[in-house]
Amino acid sequence: MALWTVHGDGRTTDGDAIAPQERLSWPLTVGFGAQHLLAMAGATIYVPAATGLPVSTTLLFSGVGTLLFLVLTRNRVPSYAGPSFAFIAPLAAARDEGIAAQLGGVLAAGLLVIIIGIAVKALGVRLLESVMPPLVTGAVVIIIGLDLSGRATEPFARQPLPAVVTAGAILLCGVLGRGSSFRFSVLIGVVAGWLFGFFAGLVDTGAVARAAWFGLPEFHSPELRPSVTLLVLPVVLVLVAENVGHVKAVAALTGRNLDGSAGDAIIANGLSTTFAGLGGGSGTTTYSENIGVMGVTKVYSTAAFAVTGVTAVLLAFSPKVVAVLGTVPAGVVGGATLVLFGLISLVGVRVWMENRVDLTNPGNALVGGAALVAGVGDLTLVVGDMELGGMVWGPLLVVILHPLLRRLRAARAV
Numbered sequence: 001m002a003l004w005t006v007h008g009d010g011r012t013t014d015g016d017a018i019a020p021q022e023r024l025s026w027p028l029t030v031g032f033g034a035q036h037l038l039a040m041a042g043a044t045i046y047v048p049a050a051t052g053l054p055v056s057t058t059l060l061f062s063g064v065g066t067l068l069f070l071v072l073t074r075n076r077v078p079s080y081a082g083p084s085f086a087f088i089a090p091l092a093a094a095r096d097e098g099i100a101a102q103l104g105g106v107l108a109a110g111l112l113v114i115i116i117g118i119a120v121k122a123l124g125v126r127l128l129e130s131v132m133p134p135l136v137t138g139a140v141v142i143i144i145g146l147d148l149s150g151r152a153t154e155p156f157a158r159q160p161l162p163a164v165v166t167a168g169a170i171l172l173c174g175v176l177g178r179g180s181s182f183r184f185s186v187l188i189g190v191v192a193g194w195l196f197g198f199f200a201g202l203v204d205t206g207a208v209a210r211a212a213w214f215g216l217p218e219f220h221s222p223e224l225r226p227s228v229t230l231l232v233l234p235v236v237l238v239l240v241a242e243n244v245g246h247v248k249a250v251a252a253l254t255g256r257n258l259d260g261s262a263g264d265a266i267i268a269n270g271l272s273t274t275f276a277g278l279g280g281g282s283g284t285t286t287y288s289e290n291i292g293v294m295g296v297t298k299v300y301s302t303a304a305f306a307v308t309g310v311t312a313v314l315l316a317f318s319p320k321v322v323a324v325l326g327t328v329p330a331g332v333v334g335g336a337t338l339v340l341f342g343l344i345s346l347v348g349v350r351v352w353m354e355n356r357v358d359l360t361n362p363g364n365a366l367v368g369g370a371a372l373v374a375g376v377g378d379l380t381l382v383v384g385d386m387e388l389g390g391m392v393w394g395p396l397l398v399v400i401l402h403p404l405l406r407r408l409r410a411a412r413a414v
Contacts, residue, residue: 003075004303016298020078020254023303032299033307035187039289039336040082040308041325047083051091053099053282054218055326056316058083061281063312065272066305069286072268075302076261077250078294080309081272084285085151086238086392091282094228099280103222105232107277112236113270121263132244134355136398139368140245141252141348143375143394144288145341150378152337159331162202166193166335174296174339186293190328190336197329205327211319220280239285241395243269246286249347252354253291254300292340295347363405371398 007018010025023029040062048058065081073079087109091102132140156163169192173185197203243266251258265286273283290308294300315321352359359365373379375394 004301007301017254018299018301020256020300020302021075023301024299029301029303030307031184031187032297032301032304033311035184035297036080036290036293036304036308037311038190038328039186039293039340040080040287041328043085043287043289043333044082044312045322045326047085047088047282050088051102051282052095053091053102054220054280056215056217056319056322057219057280058276058282059312059322060217060316061272061276061279062284063309063314063316064275065269065284066309066312068272068275069265069268070302070306070309072271073261073264076256077247077258077265078300078302078305079246079250079265079286080290080305081269081284082287082289083276083282084235084239084242085148086235086242086285087232087283090228090231090235094231097225097228098223099220100223101225101228103220103277103280104224105228105277106281106283107222107274108224108229109232109236109239109283110270110273110275110277112233113239113273114267115270116236116240117263117266117268117270119263120266124260124263130403132248132399133402134351135357135364135368136402137245137248138348138351138355138357139371139398140241140395141249141351142345142372143348143390144242144245144249145343145345145348146372146376147378147390147394148288148337148341148344149376152334152341154334155330156334156338159197159202159329159334161200162193162197162329162331163335163338165196166190166332167338168335169193170296170336170339185296186336186340189339190332193332193335194328197332202329202331203327208320208323208327211323213318213320215317215319217316218280222277235283237392237396239269239273239283240266241399242285245348245395246288246291248351249291249344250294250300252347252351253295288344289337289340291347292337292343295343296339363402363409367398367401367405370401371395 004023007022048055062082069081166189170185170189247258247262371394375390378390379393380389
């Protein structure tokens with residue numbers, strides 16, 4: 001049986017949504033895969049660079065993790081498994097301990113995520129419905145989008161001209177474009193901003209000239225150290241919240257109930273993170289940038305993500321191509337993510353609207369509002385030796401307080 005059925009005649013049409021288990025012609029599918037590759041490239045290179053882990057190895061395991069994710073979710077949840085920003089703070093803090101100790105923390109986090117995924121899969125939809133009703137899932141999705149907003153506005157402000165070119169091209173193609181220009185709006189925007197940056201002298205090609213065409217990724221083995229492991233483990237909360245939030249976001253975009261795939265998604269992300277920890281890469285998560293691309297283009301085909309995953313694996317063996325991806329100006333990344341992260345936040349609002357979440361209810365309004373401020377304001381507290389940011393406290397507040405207060409309110413009524 002074919003993995004994907006061809007949508008219509010395999011060509012793009014205005015307004016048609018391409019379902020996860022459908023694909024367009026292979027040339028167009030490869031093009032959509034390239035669009036996803038450019039969307040994830042900035043973060044995939046930035047995270048290992050910020051933590052001291054090898055870029056090529058992180059790229060390799062993000063590609064492997066994406067393919068593993070598609071297999072374990074049985075082509076139902078289109079997503080890219082890229083290195084998570086949540087690992088930056090703990091891995092950067094453990095940088096003096098060495099790469100082996102950092103990878104030990106990544107490995108431990110991955111194993112714990114697998115255990116949580118198995119629990120979610122065993123208990124099924126009941127667990128999600130009780131712990132993460134629409135108010136909670138919508139809030140988590142909004143927090144995911146808005147918590148990342150600083151990572152869009154900072155590079156946008158640093159290089160405003162290429163950022164404006166990039167965001168402007170995406171918006172024009174996404175709103176006014178038809179056919180291919182609409183579907184490839186993100187790719188067009190990134191390429192336009194990149195070319196502008198090149199002619200404006202913002203692209204440094206020195207590293208590209210020095211890099212070899214072919215070379216093996218830099219592999220390392222992990223070493224479990226309690227001090228580093230305890231520092232990294234809070235990231236697990238972020239990864240689980242992101243995975244469930246992303247599954248809900250994709251479900252809202254595609255109009256499908258994907259609750260049954262949440263456990264598989266968490267397990268897949270745990271395995272991807274585990275493999276990265278075993279070989280030398282950063283821990284992974286499902287990528288908001290790529291979900292944003294789907295929101296713009298309405299192409300949800302997992303075939304495009306399979307192309308991106310295979311391409312990422314191949315590119316990991318070419319230092320020169322990795323160096324080329326590293327030349328994307330910061331402003332281009334800022335311009336693209338300004339649009340994409342905003343879309344993710346609005347998907348969370350859409351979850352609330354479609355499920356008629358009552359924001360006049362004090363429990364919903366107070367808990368949801370407090371969680372949003374904690375997440376979007378990046379509330380950062382130090383607990384022991386661990387520094388936990390808004391991406392932990394925001395989802396944690398809404399996941400814990402909403403069911404607790406709901407039960408207290410019910411008890412009072414009785």
